[in-house]
Amino acid sequence: MxxxxxxxxxxxxxxxxxxxxxxxxxxxxxxxxxxxxxxxxxxxxxxxxxVTALPLDTIESTPDGGLRIGATVRNSDLAASPPVRERYRALSLALLSGASAQLRNRATTGGNLLQRTRCPYFQEVTTPCNKRSPGTGCSALHGHNKNHAVLGASDSCVATHPSDMAVAMAALDGTVHVRSSRDERTIPVTELHRLPGEQPHRDTVLERGELITAVDLPPLPEGTYTAYRKVRERASYAFALVSVAAVLRVANGVIDDVRLAFGGLAHKPWRAGTAEERLRGAIPEEATFREAAEAELSVARPLADNAFKIPLARNTLGAVLRDLTTEVLR
Amino acid sequence: MTQDVGSGAVGSPVERLDGQAKVTGNAPYAFEQLTEGAVYLHPLRAPVARGRVTEMDTSAAEAVGGVRAILLAGQVEQLDTRDRELAVLQSREVAFRGQYVGAVLATTPENARHAASLVRVSCAASPPDVALEGDRADLYAPEVVNPRFGTDTEQGDTDSAFEEAAYFIDRTYRTPMEHNNPMEPHATVAHWDGGELSLYDSTQGAHSVRATLAPLFGLPTDRVRVQAPHVGGGFGSKGLPHANVVLAALAARSVPGTPVKFAVTRQQIFTVAGHRTPTIQRIRLGATRSGELTAITHDVVEHTSRIKEFAEQTAVPTRNMYRAANRRTTHRLAALDVPVPSWMRAPGECPGMFALESAVDEMARECGQDPVEFRIRNEPSEDPETGLPFSSHNLATCLRRGAEGFGWYDRNAPARSSPDAAGWIPGVGVAASTYPVFRSPGSRALVLAEGSGRYRVSIGAVDIGTGARTALTQIAADALGTEVSAIDLRIADTALPYANVAGGSSGTTCWGTAIHEAAGKLRAEHGSAPLPGASAEGETTSNPESGRFAMHAYGAQFAEVRVHADTGEVRVPRMLGVFAVGRVINPRTARSQFLGGMTMGLSMALHEEAVLDHELGHVVNQDLAEYHIATNADVGAIEITWLDEQDPHVNPMGSKGIGEIGIVGTAAAVANAVQHATGVRVRQLPITPDKLIS
CATH class of the missing domain: 3.30.43 (Uridine Diphospho-n-acetylenolpyruvylglucosamine Reductase; domain 2)
Incomplete structure (x- = not known):
């Protein structure tokens, strides 16, 4: 060996x-x-x-009413933790939709954020792949790319980020705490992962030696509802074709707060800022959801095998918001 | 036909005799044998799909600790074969990506793998040709289709019949390349000792491995011994020895006296262990105003490899499933730069019946008839191809009983029910199943009286997880008029009498008949209380009735689906299978066979699809994370039942094969249910969300 x-x-x-x-x-x-x-x-x-023996395995409430999740907390423990289930349901749902029970028992918060793409060309070392071997080319660009990116990709790389957890954390405005020997810094979850550009071998903005120590979730105001919906090709143990994490608050009949993130569409959890903008202040109804989703997805660029992801993402976003609205109004 | 003496063993739900050993880890599989002093093999594989290996640099690999030998293509002993799949390392030509071009032997599997990764393989490559299309100019007609069926058939005048038909459909269906993926990947332990070769192999046929390997290495068969004590599934992929077995034996010869262990990795299974060809199937049906089929054509295009032909018999079930005076079936192949296709559970029937049973559903709708009744209306009274009477034919009873049990007649009007509150649209579908009764001559069994009413029954058959060990014990007990506990069954070793491969759903027929014959002879010659040491041998002959009857098993499968209106996800909460398979030897293990078959059929319907990269030529999704097989969460309630069918013509037990029929028709039942739910007819498997999203 x-x-x-x-x-x-x-x-x-x-x-x-x-x-x-x-x-x-x-x-x-x-x-x-x-x-x-x-x-x-x-x-x-x-x-x-x-790093699994480091004292980073706790889930604690923060003074502002948010949550601090240690980097080595296991995915299964995080999904089952009462504050997560009660206050950040989207995160619990996302975790439970990922991998298998055995893998969730092993996988950690920090590791989940830093997992690498499951692009099958990346995983097969005899094929060209810019992410694995910079400069060799992208086999997926004109190869089998059904599961690949429609947002934010480049000709160098069309891989997607596989995490479910990170998508929920992106919608929940999580912040990543990072340590190096020189300093400590925080990075919004939405800015941790990069788009591939010309350097697809760099998944994140972390520098060598930087270690994720925790993720903070800010508190959610009273009356906020969250959801996570993952669409995949089998009922369990598959990566997302498309997933949606949503945070919604409705006040006086209009959308007061909305935060949305897509999984399965890009090299990173895709925070749907354009859709959010369209929805904020609007009356929550089907046509508006669809229009917001279409606005977000207007920049999508499908590959040969994955054009279906665009209507699928639109429909899934609409379905999640419809279900959340029903819940809010109940 | 002779009758059983009968002790009630046959027909009882006897628990698997090796069940406890298996679940407690005490049933050693091939790879667990001969561990002492063994070396481990890791193969070198062609990094291109078409071309020639020009150079292999082993200097870095040789420096790895524990490396015992490195074998390279073109530099090994000559093997005596014209079978180019098995002519392992005989030349440096590359016929598909991942083909074996060498092997490293080392004292640990890790070192073998690491050293193999350090061998630099250079190739002169040209672009591969792996794309199957129905209009390729190089399609050709094979001489026969698997195993020995005629390639094409034609009866009547289909063109005129289509012109005159009141209803006519012309549809093309596609099934993808699929891989068998047994739970236990292929594994071999090969050991040369004094000019004799012994193998522990994960195989469906110990004797077939021996029969193939002995001449390859220029040995008489009695110098080769193959054992397969326990096998974790095969689904056809272990039916014939593939290149991995030859490579293990070849490598072992370079280290005589040392066992060589070769466990094929899951990824390698996608290139070296056979697969089901993709199919393109055009079906045309003509029917009268009253819904009687007048013409059926089924034209199939599929692939094979450039080095070895395998022609799946996809249209064969269409030759005798439904009545129609005018009919035609054809098979055409394209020889591509792809791995060698082979048997996968119900080769022919499985993909062929997806197309036929989808088309029949489409035609029933076209005629405005209930799909169950339409099938019954078009049942043949004798084999449409040969005119022979059926030995038994109970499809209509399966369909009717299934329809009642499933609540078929309570279903909604076709297509476009409205979604429930969670967005799911319900639908139901039906399809027929069929599988021929195969019987090959030659299996032999030896029954030896051990005294005190005990018997030793020996036959070199293999239990690949089907429960054969248990079923054969029951057959022996019945035939000897004793209890299951009085039988000491010895199997899975070429040192035991010859037995056919576990394939074609014919194991119980071939082996059970031989046991039955041997037992009958023992009783005839030595009475019902033979002295210890008395023995008799029985042999399975060709079925004398096979020229007088057409013999098939039938079934009906019903599926309930839910399709999500927004996402196109498909769930199958409920399935029912009703089968007519002659006498069931062991209801417990039989149920598992049907359950497994239908689950695999469900997996085919919704998930399974190997994707070939058109430039690189490899299976892109070559592991179980990407090549989806149904998980527990995908499998809902599956109810299995069967008729009490009597068929005195098939074999002395009155049993038909059950290993494959369960997978036949399931995918069509699911596709038909999806159509019922959504109005969308998916003619290309698998039925994934992208095909239903709008």
Whole structure:
């Protein structure tokens, strides 16, 4: 086998230092993605710095009424946690729609955010892929691209981000806390992931050695409802064709607050700002939902196999908002 | 036909005799054998789909610790075969991407894999041709279709009949390339010792592996031994030895005395273990005003590989399913730069009946008739192809009983019910199932009296997870007039008498008949209480009745679907299968067979599709995350039932095969239900949301 060092980090400082010092060291959390990559030959790190023993496994309320989710909280624990189920239902639903029970038991919050695309060309090392081997080309652009991006893609890469959790966190205005040996910073979830542009090998804006320590969710005002709907080709254990995370508050018969994010459409969770703008202040009704969705999707650029994603995204967004409105008005 | 002595064993829901061992991890599968001192094989695979290997640089691989040997295409011993699938490493020509071009043997699987990844394989490549289209100029007619059916048939004058028909439809259906994907990937442990080859193999036929491999290596068959104690499914992909078995044996010869273990990875299964060809099927039907079919044509286009022909018999079921005076079936192939296709559960019937049973549904609607009644109205009274009477034919009873049990007659008017509050639109569909009764001669069984009323029954058959071990024990018990517990059944070893492959739903027929014959002979020669050591051998012959009757099993499948109005997602909350399969040997394991077949049919309907990259030539979705198979959450309530069918002509047990019929027709029942729900006719499997979204 390809030999590598394994080190279990006891504290955050030493974890960050270990990865910064060794040029080919990487963090290991749940391993549900990284271990696959080791086997497939996608990556060959010299050292794995296991962060699962770090004291980052708690879910705590913040003074402002929001929630702080530690980076090593397991997906299954997060989905089941009472504050998440009660106050951020979209997040719980998103987590439970991802992967399988076994994988959710292993996967962590930080790792889920940083999981890499499931583009099958990325995963097959004998094929060209700019994300895996920069400069080799994109096999999916003119290959099998049914599951690929219709928003924000480039000729260099048409991969999608596979996470469900991140889509819900994007709609919930989450903030990612990041540590390096030099400093600490926060990044909105919506700005953590990049669009591929000319550098598809860079999934996120994180620098080498930066470690996600937590995700903060701001409080949701009274009367706010959230939902997550994932459309996929089988009832479980499949990545999203399209998913929608939605946050909705209706006051005096008009939409007072709305936050929407799409999964399965882009290289990152796609916050639907244009649709939100159209909807804010509008009366919540079917035609408006559809029009907002169409406005958001007017910039979509389908590939040979995935034009269906555009009407599917429009319909799914409409269905989620319709169901949420029914709930709000009940 | 001889009659069983009868002890009541046949027909009882005996629990799987190896069930406890399997669920407690005490049933060793092929790969778990001969671990002591073994080396592990990792293959080198062609990185292009068409061309020639020009150079293989092994210097980095050789430096990896524990590497024992590296085999390279064009630099190994000559194998005696003209079968180019099995001519492993014999040349450097590449016929499909992922073809074996070498192998690394190392003392750990990890090191073998790592070293294999370091071998630099250079190729002279040309663009591959992998796209199947119905109008390709190079389509050709094979000499026969699998296994030995005529390629084309023609009766009457279909053109005139279509012109005169009151109702006429002309439709094209497509099914994708599909992969068998048994739970246990293919695995072989090969061991050369003193000029003898012994194999533990995950196979459907120990004797067929031996019969194939012995001449390949220039050995008499008695110098090769194959054992397959437990097998985790095959669905046809382990029916014939593929290149992986040859590679393991070839590699083992380079390290004599050392067992070589080769576990094919899930990804490799998508290239080396066979697959179901994609099909393009044009069906035309003509009917009278009263809904009687007058003409049926079924023209099939499918692919095969450039190095070996496999012609799936897709239109064969159409030859005897429905009555019509004018009929035609054809099969045409394109030989492409694709892996070698092979058997996959109900080859022929499975894709063919998707098309036929979809078309029949379309025609029933065209005629304004109930699809159940339309099928019954068009039942043949004898085999339309040969004119022979059926040995038994109970499709109508299956359809009627199924319709009652399912609540078919309470369904809504066709198409476009309104969605429920959650957006789901209900629909129901029906389709017929069929599978021929195959019987091959040659299987032999040895029954030995052990004293104290015990018997040892030996036959080199393989239980691939079907429950054959249990069913054969029941057959032996009945034929010997004793209890299941008095039988010591020995199977899965070429050291035991010859047995046919577990295929064509014919295992129980071929092996059970031999056991039955042996038991009958023992009783005739030695009485009902034979002395210890008394023995008798029985052999299965060709069925003397096969020239007098057409023999088929039938079934009816009903499916309830829900289609989401906004997203096009399809769910199948309920299915019912009613089968007429002769006598059921073991209701417990039989139910599992039908359940598994229908589940696989559901999976075919909604999920399964291997996608070939037209430039790179490989199966893009080559793992179980991307090649979707139905999960538990996709499978709703499945009810299975069968008729008490008596058929004295098929074999001494009166049983018909049950391993494959369950997958036949399911996809059409689901597609017909989707049409009923939405008005949208999906003619190209699988039925995924993109085909229903608007």
């Amino acid at each position: 390809i030999p590598f060092e394994y080190r279990r980090a006891e504290d955050t400082d030493s974890a960050v230092a270990a990865v910064e010092e060794a040029p080919r060291a990487v963090f290991l959390a749940g391993g549900t993605n990284l271990v696959d990559h080791l086997k497939l030959g996608i990556t060959a790190p010299e050292e794995l710095v296991d």
